[in-house]
Amino acid sequence: MLSHSGSRGAGEAVADYYSALAQSLHPELPAELRHLAWLELDTKPGQEYWQAMQLMGRYAAANHELIHRHILERLGLEALGHVENHHNFAWKEVHDGQELIVHRKGATPAGKGVLGIVPGSMATPAYVVRGKGNPASFCSCSHGAGRVMSCKNAFATLSIDAMHAILKEKGVRLLSGPLDESPEVYKNIEEVMAAQTDLVDILATFEPKIVKMAPEEGARPKWCRSKKPGGRDRRG
Numbered sequence: 001m002l003s004h005s006g007s008r009g010a011g012e013a014v015a016d017y018y019s020a021l022a023q024s025l026h027p028e029l030p031a032e033l034r035h036l037a038w039l040e041l042d043t044k045p046g047q048e049y050w051q052a053m054q055l056m057g058r059y060a061a062a063n064h065e066l067i068h069r070h071i072l073e074r075l076g077l078e079a080l081g082h083v084e085n086h087h088n089f090a091w092k093e094v095h096d097g098q099e100l101i102v103h104r105k106g107a108t109p110a111g112k113g114v115l116g117i118v119p120g121s122m123a124t125p126a127y128v129v130r131g132k133g134n135p136a137s138f139c140s141c142s143h144g145a146g147r148v149m150s151c152k153n154a155f156a157t158l159s160i161d162a163m164h165a166i167l168k169e170k171g172v173r174l175l176s177g178p179l180d181e182s183p184e185v186y187k188n189i190e191e192v193m194a195a196q197t198d199l200v201d202i203l204a205t206f207e208p209k210i211v212k213m214a215p216e217e218g219a220r221p222k223w224c225r226s227k228k229p230g231g232r233d234r235r236g
Helices: 012-023 031-036 045-074 151-157 160-170 187-193
Strands: 089-095 098-104 107-109 115-118 126-131 138-144 175-176 200-206 210-212
Touching: 012 031, 012 045, 045 089, 098 107, 107 115, 115 138, 115 187, 115 200, 160 175
Parallel strands: 175 210
Antiparallel strands: 089 098, 107 138, 115 126, 126 200
């Protein structure tokens, strides 16, 4: 079983708050560079942001744990193993003898011997991998196939019927899932894996059979609907 859950919008609120704070502390930056404002880690705001981000990471991990626990309990099964793919996050690490903050947007740790998982899409395989610890990538690899189409473009150009046809052809049962998660919006996962053989070894591959995602925006309860058309909360 593969689950994907973030911090349920709380992480986005944390990021927005401290990004605005950082921008207010660096008025010297021109408008086009304001989004690159920073917080020094040896300051009170910097430490607050670091701790808040760590909390959001633990919250996201707890969401995964509860999802798996509830499903296992209802199936009367026990887990044989567990592999977690933490991504879109920042880590304190030592590289070339220097402590650095490594931010992996669209990437996940792939240190030597570190287990990870690289998913494709609703209709394509996911891969269990073992990191090679390649310093050229700061011991990182792709956290998934990656998108070739934005959520907005997916809603504007794709059709639900075509998505269902793809899933039917692949033998995947879809319980619910939005159009912006159609297999068509993702890169070819086999090509992605072929491009990072210097970063990870593939240990196992598994194909999706049943998919359950958040339903389309209009079908969700009012309390969990995004205020933005086609919007989704950022991952922890």
